[in-house]
Each structure stands twice: as C-alpha cells, then as structure tokens.
Amino acid sequence: MAVNLDDAELRRRWDRYAGRYDRDIGVMERLQFAGGREWVCGQARGEVLEVAVGTGLNFPCYPAGVRLTGVDLSPAMLELAGVRARKLGLEVDLREADAQALPFPEASFDTVVCTLGLCGVPDERVAVAEMHRVLRPGGMLLLLDHVGSHHRVLRFGQWLLEKFTVRMIGDYQTRRPLPLLAPAGFEVTRSERRKLGTVERVAAVKCPGPAS
Structure with a gap:
C-alpha cells in the first residue's frame, strides 16, 4: 500500500473521528470481536501498558489490581478515555504518545496490551520492537486485531477495503502481527484465529536476551 499518512495527519483524523468511534465500532464489537477484549485484558498483570488505548473500551475488562498506563496518538481519544476511567472509578495514567516511539525506559512494564491498534x-x-523494549524479561504481550484472512476471496475483499480505510484513517485490513513476534524476540504461547481468519488473538512472552 503506497499511501502513508504522517503522525500529524493521523492525529488530526483520529481527533475528528473520536466522537463517533464507539458508536461506529459497536456492531463490529458484537459480530467480529466479541469476547476478544476480555480474552486479552483478562490475562494482564502487574504494571500494564495499553498501546493505542483509544476511548478506553478495554478498561472494564482488566482484572483488579493492575496498574494501568495508556497511550494514544490522539488527544481527543485520550480525553474520552479519561472520562470513561473516571466513570469507572479507575486510576489510569493517560499520555499522548506514538506507538513507534514509546516514552518509557526499557523494561518498564510486566504486560503490554494492544487491541485493534497495530492495524493503524x-x-x-517498529511498534512491536518498542513493545518488546519496554517489557521486562518474561513480560507478556497481548494482542487482538483484525488480520488478513487465509481465504483468498475474503482477503481480496479486505484488500479492496484497505484502499479506502488506509486513505481515511491509516487503517490496514490485511496485516497480521503474529509473524513479526518471533523475529522481535517474543515466544508465542497462545494464539486463536477466528471469523474466517479475519480476527486473531495472541499471547506472547518476551524471551530472555536481545531480539534477533
């Protein structure tokens, strides 16, 4: 895909879209991603970083006792996440940040969560490498995303849709993060592919030593 929006343009577009996001994704949450947020967030422990936290839709899914930090490129999305956290009575450290340059020292977190974020x-x-960097050895990476299907006809449809969504909000339909994890220094411990191969849930741990 030739079109790449820079960070400033992505931020502007997501800021404009923030107020409609929860409503627009509602149907997809029920039909395509049902149970995915609970699967991912329910495994989080300790110091948790959520990358691309968005409007905070994951907040109700975390177990008690985690200490949560959330980052997002869009200030408008972060503002809505803050409102959700306050309504739920949660303390969340929310920061504006780029997933490709996380503003944290190495080995800062026990868990990194990213749901429906690596597609954008x-x-x-680079984002996966940053997640590896900020995780402690043995720390857990938990992902949920829509991915390119293994069914040719369906994947072709995703490829056509991608021509529109990338230009609109930088959202890729045919990516698949799982093959990137081992080269980045992760060991996949569990993965589930669903909905005709269009949705994937992944749990991985940071291997000891540097990434290959």
Missing part, C-alpha cells in the same frame, strides 16, 4: 500504526514492526 504506519510501521507495525
């Missing part, structure tokens, strides 16, 4: 990062390999 300009360079998902």
Whole structure:
C-alpha cells in the first residue's frame, strides 16, 4: 500500500473521528470481536501498558489490581478515555504518545496490551520492537486485531477495503502481527484465529536476551 499518512495527519483524523468511534465500532464489537477484549485484558498483570488505548473500551475488562498506563496518538481519544476511567472509578495514567516511539525506559512494564491498534500504526514492526523494549524479561504481550484472512476471496475483499480505510484513517485490513513476534524476540504461547481468519488473538512472552 503506497499511501502513508504522517503522525500529524493521523492525529488530526483520529481527533475528528473520536466522537463517533464507539458508536461506529459497536456492531463490529458484537459480530467480529466479541469476547476478544476480555480474552486479552483478562490475562494482564502487574504494571500494564495499553498501546493505542483509544476511548478506553478495554478498561472494564482488566482484572483488579493492575496498574494501568495508556497511550494514544490522539488527544481527543485520550480525553474520552479519561472520562470513561473516571466513570469507572479507575486510576489510569493517560499520555499522548506514538506507538513507534514509546516514552518509557526499557523494561518498564510486566504486560503490554494492544487491541485493534497495530492495524493503524504506519510501521507495525517498529511498534512491536518498542513493545518488546519496554517489557521486562518474561513480560507478556497481548494482542487482538483484525488480520488478513487465509481465504483468498475474503482477503481480496479486505484488500479492496484497505484502499479506502488506509486513505481515511491509516487503517490496514490485511496485516497480521503474529509473524513479526518471533523475529522481535517474543515466544508465542497462545494464539486463536477466528471469523474466517479475519480476527486473531495472541499471547506472547518476551524471551530472555536481545531480539534477533
């Protein structure tokens, strides 16, 4: 895909879209991603970083006792996440940040969570490397995303849709993060592919030593 929006343009577009996001994704939550947020967030522990926290839809799914930090490129999305956190009585450290340049030292977190986020990062390999960097050895990476289907006809439809969604909000339909994890220094411990191969849930741990 030739079109790549820079961070400033992505921020502007997501800021404009923030107020409609929860409503627009509601149907997809029920039909395509049902149970995914609970699967991912329910495994989180300790110091947790959520990358691309959005409007905070994951907040009700975290177990008690986690200490949550959330980052997002869009200030408008973060504002809505803050409102949701306050309504739920949660303390969440929310920061504006780029997934490709996380503003944290190495080995800062026990868990990194990213749901429906890597599809919208300009360079998902860099974002995965950053998630690896900020995790402690043995820390857990938990992902949920829509991915390119293994069914040819369906994947072709995703490819056509991608021509529109990338230009609109930088959202890729045919990516698949799982193959990027081992080269980045993760060991996949569990993965589930659903909905004709269009949705994937992944749990992985940071291997000891540097990434290959």
